[in-house]
Amino acid sequence: MKYIKTQNGVIVTDEKNHLMRLAQGHAYLLQSPPNGAVEIKPADIGKEVxxxxxxxxxxxxxxxxxxxxxxxxxxxxxxxxxxSLPGAAKSTMARMWAAGISGEFFSLNLGPDTGKNDLFGPPSLSAMKQDQWDRA
Incomplete structure (x- = not known):
């Protein structure tokens, strides 16, 4: 694990994919770092990016x-x-960033017929039965 010191404690995140985890908000604020955690400085993250x-x-x-x-x-x-126009290296650029932070690449071509279900998935029937709104 890696951690960053803050005024309120330490932010702890995954050692291997710390850039991706921080970008996704998958980090935890604790009072003190866990045993064996390695400190990273915000400036080091800036240098990595x-x-x-x-x-x-x-x-x-x-x-x-x-x-x-x-x-x-x-x-x-x-x-x-x-x-942008087709062939302008948008997907290539996104793939390079995803690989650089050990993330995943996701692409969706939008068209005039693209709907909410195409973007977010269909509504979840099991969630609706519990009076909740969610996508499957």
Missing amino acids: AGLRDEISDQLVGLEQAVHILAMGLVSGGNVFLW
């Missing part, structure tokens, strides 16, 4: 701004919507 950003920018010439925007989305835990 900047190094990955530079490596991807070197391979995708002319897309430095888009690569930088994806880096900002990663560190902020936000979403990024890529929209």
Whole structure:
């Protein structure tokens, strides 16, 4: 495990996929680090993301701004919507980021007939029986 010191305790996350886990919000705030946990500094995370950003920018010439925007989305835990002409290396760039943080790549081609069920899955009937709204 890895941890980052904060004013309120320590944020603990997975050792192997810490960039992806932090970006997804899959980290825990504890009063003290678990035994054997390794401390990482926020500056080290920034250096890792900047190094990955530079490596991807070197391979995708002319897309430095888009690569930088994806880096900002990663560190902020936000979403990024890529929209451009076909063949503009959007999928390649997203695959490179996913591989760089040990994440998964997901792609969906949107069209005029794309509906909510295509994006989020169909409504869950078992959840509806319990008066809850959820997708399967």
